[in-house]
Amino acid sequence: MTHEEKKKEESHGRPEIPAWMRAVAEVISAPGYERWARQVAATGGCSAPVRLVGESQVIDAGTGEVLHIYRTADEPTGHLLVACGNRRGAVCPACSHIYQRDVFHLIRSGLSGGKGVPEAVREHPRVFATLTAPSFGAVHTQRERNGKTLVCRPRRGGGVCGHGVPERCGARHDGADIRVGQPICPDCYDYAGAVLWQAHAGRLWHRFTLELRRQLARRAGMSRRRFDALVRVSFAKVAEYQRRGLVHFHAVIRLDGPGGHDDPPPGWATAQLLADAVPEAAGLVQVLSPDPGNGQRVLAWGDQIDVRAIVVRGDGGGLSDEAVAGYIAKYASKGAESSGTIDRRLSCGRCKGVGTVTMARGPAVCKRCGGVGTAGGLDLDRLPVTEHARRMIRTCWDLGGRPELEELRLRPWAHMLGFRGHFATKSRRYSVTLSTLRQDRAEHKTAESRQRNGLPGPESTEVLAHWRFAGQGYTEAQEILAGHISQRAITARRIEEQRREGA
Structure with missing residues (x-):
């Protein structure tokens, strides 16, 4: 009996090892696996890290001496892993969590101070406002009252639309029901209007901020120019997709003195003045858009506008700083996929969809x-x-x-159902910027790296770097292992965040 025949006889009856398990075993047993695992952890648990090739040199600024060289050619895998930085939780949970935390700190620093914003900013008048899209047709909805789920669309006597679809829906939808947000009659739904409104939502917000200043000045009994010399309107907002596929905006709006968050506003610039002006300004804003076959279409905000006061402490009748910051940050990592669409561009990258x-x-x-x-x-x-x-x-x-x-x-x-604005935006003097938060984090990591390698600080050195994109993501086997490594990294980071918040 040959060796091959003997080996085949010994393995007879044993279950065959799946291909994915063999591939995982090969990754684990490959030289440099520990180094690769450390790189995965260093990305913070990114689901699809960017692979870079190249090198960087740390040079003494005074003498020109090369103090340290890093080359991806020396890595077992031949590349460096860098977090993708995607903000959407459906794409990369780890990077979206970091983005969410950044938005939280951006919002909170504009409410409570910190990150270069004085704590006295919490005494400035603030409101939390929600501006919504108008209706473009009846949709299935989840209705609740006093903790009880109500019938979606009760209609006495029934009735049908022009397409023969019943206008009534007697179902009691819960949050998991896929019918929520879907039109009662798709043929009655104004899809052209919905898409055009979505495409102009960013412009509507811009015009709202201008109109808000006009209404505040009118209520204060002065000209717009005089008002702008005494009061600055600051804001931070995020866009959230509703189940019906349209966005609405959650915003913190604050009144400052002309110097911004460092400067208190005049005594007559109160939270009540601001709360009264927001719905009035929203109701006056309009944008005109070409409407194929119908001339022009007038686009405006929906009727459901909510404005609530933000109080210094959460024991009053309004919202607390922490509650507002957490609420807004929660939506910062949500994308259009939450309304049933796809999470990537559908148009050709070269022709932009023209063909x-x-x-x-x-x-x-x-x-x-x-x-x-x-x-x-x-x-x-x-x-x-x-x-x-x-x-x-x-x-x-x-x-x-x-x-x-x-x-x-x-x-x-x-793929965004027509919405082309930024999900998180703020006025210039509201608080710290996302870029500053990211830069601070990068500098902290660089300082740790310098300390590990015994290098002097950035004030006496220069860095020369040459990097080239080499791909993104993992192989199927690497993805399985990276998932376990990433989960440990994410858990460790969240424990550390909770420890710092509790300190």
């Missing part, structure tokens, strides 16, 4: 997408999304091909 590119000899069919305009030739009608999201995406695509709506770039933003 053609401009060449020296004139327009030519885009070779990357074959002229269809979608990334990888995607079929928009077969996307793994809800029917409501599919119709909004299709409406974005159809309207995006209209010349009069070209500036809205609806096709590149179809």
Whole structure:
């Protein structure tokens, strides 16, 4: 009996080891696995880290002596892992958690002080406002009263719409019901209006901030110029997708003196003045948009506008600083995927969804997408999304091909259901910036690295670095192992955050 025959006889009857287990074993047994595992942990548990190749040198600024060299060529894997930094929890839970914490500190520092903002800012008038989208058609909704779930749409006598669909819904939807947010009758729903409103939501917010200053000045009995010389309106906001696929904005709005958070406003600039002006300003704001086949469309905020006072302590009738900061930060890492759509761009990256590119000899069919305009030739009608999201995406695509709506770039933003604004924004003097928080974190990590390598501080050294993108993400086997390493890193970070907050 040969060796191969003997080995086959010994293994007869044993279950075959799955391919993924063999692949995982190969990763673990490969030289340099421990170093790779440390890199995974150093990303903070990132789900799809960026792989870089290159080198960096730390040089003495006075003598030019090279004090330290790091090369990815010396790494067992040949590359360096860097966190992706994606803010969406559906894409990367670890990086979105960091982004969420950054937004929390940004909001809280503008309410309670810290991060370069004086604590006296908490005495400034503040309100927490929510501005919503208008209705574009009846949708299934979760209704509650006194802890009891109510019927979605009770209608005495029934009744049907023009398409023969019953206008009544006797179901009691819970939060997990996929019908919540879906139109009662999709054919009655104004998809064009919803997409156009979504595309102009950022412009509506900008005009709201301008109108708010006008209304505050009017209520204070002075000109807008005089008001601006005495009071600065500061804000920080996040956009949240509703189940019906439209955004609404949660915002902290604060009144400062002309110097910003360092300067208290005049005594007559009160929280009540601000609370009264917000809904009035929101009700006056309008944006005009071309409406194919119907001339122009007037876009405005919805009727549901909520304004609540923010109090210094949480034992009064308003919201506390901590509650508001936590509430807003919670939504900062949510994306459009929470409303049933997809979490990546659908348009071709080269032609931006047009299907053609401009060449020296004139327009030519885009070779990357074959002229269809979608990334990888995607079929928009077969996307793994809800029917409501599919119709909004299709409406974005159809309207995006209209010349009069070209500036809205609806096709590149179809995966966002037309919304093309930033999810988290703030006025210039509200508080610390996200860039500053990230820079502080990077400098802290650099200081730790210098200390480990016995290097002097940045004041006496220079860093020369050359990096090149080499890919992103893990292999299937690496992803399994990285998931366990990442979970430990995330747990350790959250324990440390709780310890610091409790100190």
